Amino acid sequence: MRSSKIYVSKTLKPRNPILLVGLPGIGNVGSLVGEHLKSELRAKKFATLYSPHFPHQVIMLKSGGIRLVSNRFYLWKNPAKEKGARDILILVGDFQALSSEGQYEINEKIVEFFKGLGGKTIYTIGGYNTTNQYVQNPRVFAVTTDRKQIPQLKAAKIIFGQASGMIWGSAGLLLAFAKKHKLTATCIMGETGMLEVDAHAAKAVLEILVRHLKLKINLENLEKISQETEKMVKQMEEAVKKEQQGPTKEHFTYIR
Amino acid sequence: MRSSKIYVSKTLKPRNPILLVGLPGIGNVGSLVGEHLKSELRAKKFATLYSPHFPHQVIMLKSGGIRLVSNRFYLWKNPAKEKGARDILILVGDFQALSSEGQYEINEKIVEFFKGLGGKTIYTIGGYNTTNQYVQNPRVFAVTTDRKQIPQLKAAKIIFGQASGMIWGSAGLLLAFAKKHKLTATCIMGETGMLEVDAHAAKAVLEILVRHLKLKINLENLEKISQETEKMVKQMEEAVKKEQQGPTKEHFTYIR
């Protein structure tokens, strides 16, 4: 296996699909948003991207099986019958490419794949660090390849023109390749403050995104992911502490 | 030499071969099991895999010759005459690929090579860290691509569904590529506690593997590899100590 490949697992035909990209990154905001939407929308696995630019790892499953690390497309079939109704593809994953060469290869492949499905509009989700303290009321920033969208997104309380600097990885490169292939892409970023997993930033993005895409999603569950991820962060902190205090059983989990 | 290649050195035809993979990794459990089986079964060198993704090193031999670092397949011809009797290929080696790209290339190549020989079943051997202390009675964990095998392996005291996390390198990727190419693969892991060379974990795996594959191997020799590898570890520790105390003759062994 010498280059990245996408395997389509369902023969479903997405209708006018939108692509939402929620991959690991700053504050894990992208992953939280992607995984939450996938689970709330009960989206079905549609395609899997494998790549030699991901780490050479398989993940052990509770079933006693394994799966190779990947990025995965989940499809939500919009039940609306009217013309122009849009399905949603949600891209989530374990890792992003390790090298710059890998990032360029994978992200152009994703855009070409999505374009081949008739898709035209991409949203990538990320975190945007503004501080290293806890952010009480995270703002939502964005950049886009399509300036015509800015007024509408501004009306949805998304801030344009104030974020500056670089966007790394898929959240940024997908915009560049969308531009090259004449698609429209927008990167939506939740304000975050150096947390490993920032559910508050994810919640801020989700609220805006759900309204903007007119999705019917239980907003009460937003509290749940917020609590779950805070619990997860605490567990991680405790694991690190135990590690520093001395050996404990069953907390080493890798093999080669 | 720009990609990995396998050179077949014997024109022997393996019959219904099983592939056992014992490469360097955690606790060197894989290497210990592979080398022991190869030597006890007096398996003959069958093929050699060279790769530009291995370190650029040759090994000096006592004969005054050299050999390039490699992974090597050894073939054990099963003397049983009955239909369905299976030969065993044992894969051992000096290194695993240095990069993720190399790991993906080499491990798919191994699966394709083995499939080309008519092989259908792969066992990879590894270590599974559960602690950083000495493990008195190491358990044996496994994951598999073929859930139908789980009951039989559980009966052999192999634990399923309790190991979690990642498997790195060949021990894991071979399962992923076996799945892709419709072969069956199982990774068997000896519980280990951060030792460089853990013969106890290797012994635990060997006992189960020998019984499972119905091999006739002198179990008393298991003590020998246990002692040998513990001696090896002690020598390594002493070498490190001497290094810290000051210069000694003849313990630098590389050149470029």
Next chain:
Amino acid sequence: MRSSKIYVSKTLKPRNPILLVGLPGIGNVGSLVGEHLKSELRAKKFATLYSPHFPHQVIMLKSGGIRLVSNRFYLWKNPAKEKGARDILILVGDFQALSSEGQYEINEKIVEFFKGLGGKTIYTIGGYNTTNQYVQNPRVFAVTTDRKQIPQLKAAKIIFGQASGMIWGSAGLLLAFAKKHKLTATCIMGETGMLEVDAHAAKAVLEILVRHLKLKINLENLEKISQETEKMVKQMEEAVKKEQQGPTKEHFTYIR
């Protein structure tokens, strides 16, 4: 996207072009000279080089848009009508290739592209460290693939034969590939002393270059870039200080 590509954005035809290369490097002398000439000559964007060997980043723009990191060719159409009048291509950029393989690929591509435009003469700009203190009156050193040019350049107070050691990146490799493809190339280096951004070295190079190429450029603006870049360096130093004193708002600017 698996290899570097140059996209021509204008169908203008450069006439006898000279290539001036001002990319990031020691003291940012190259970038300062390139950006200043581009802006003073009001050169128009002519072509863009993208590469998977650059970092996987997009830059957020004040407009709310993004652009992928790149190297960019700007064209100055020489208004002179006489035969032999030469247009100037100025190459500036955000980054140089991260790997040695990338550097070799990109720099040969630049030479081939420029040769395809009928170009014959390249000047690369760099910094040359002679000290780690501030350099009051920076000298200008050069090396060239065309010894016939040395007397004329020496007359312009450029020092030959006294710089020694290595030249890294585009400033050096473009000379090597120019030689291979039978073009002429000269690397002009401003003496610098370990500054991040050394406008004095850039000014010294600019004065000589402008005279040598008989360009009509407002020399008073040289003071401006000098002051601007010194201000920039001070801001960077203050940002670093703040970072060390504790968290501040809005100084983290990346996302992935």
Next chain:
Amino acid sequence: MRSSKIYVSKTLKPRNPILLVGLPGIGNVGSLVGEHLKSELRAKKFATLYSPHFPHQVIMLKSGGIRLVSNRFYLWKNPAKEKGARDILILVGDFQALSSEGQYEINEKIVEFFKGLGGKTIYTIGGYNTTNQYVQNPRVFAVTTDRKQIPQLKAAKIIFGQASGMIWGSAGLLLAFAKKHKLTATCIMGETGMLEVDAHAAKAVLEILVRHLKLKINLENLEKISQETEKMVKQMEEAVKKEQQGPTKEHFTYIR
């Protein structure tokens, strides 16, 4: 430029050539031996190997010119008229490949190139660390792909079977690729003790090599390289000291 290439600069036809390889490595023993033989035999440049796996650097020359870093073949035409007289190709260079992939590519290319010239016998030169103290009377060790040569080399006081461990880079890989392409190769190593430049080890190798190849070389000049390289090491040590004491003029020599 995406892969390594060898450019032949002379149309001379080497007659039964032997290849002597003296590249940078442990104690710079290879470089010292190669450069000394090249200069004493007044060998002429025959071919140049460039590679994107070398550092992306050009070297500034005193003439005001530059050259790209490379490995270089020098040819010594044996004046003897008798049938079977052998010319010598000496390979020297600025660097070895930076990556393992580059090492495999370049070293197979060298063997194929040499085989294409009708060559059959390769000697690589290296250092062999046995201690980190000064070695008063350095021994000479060797490994070879051709066991038939061992008695003759042992008679020349070369020690076989006592060196152990790994050989890195060209000194080792050339033996592996020679074996693959049915040539004969021997690596001759001077005993050394962690010096940057070990002229004593080089001298020990040279004395044996000159006798073994029946070359007529002024042995008195051996003292000269010994002294020159010791002087070089001292200068390097002083440069390092000055660097630690504070800034000095003109000792930074790189640019990008």
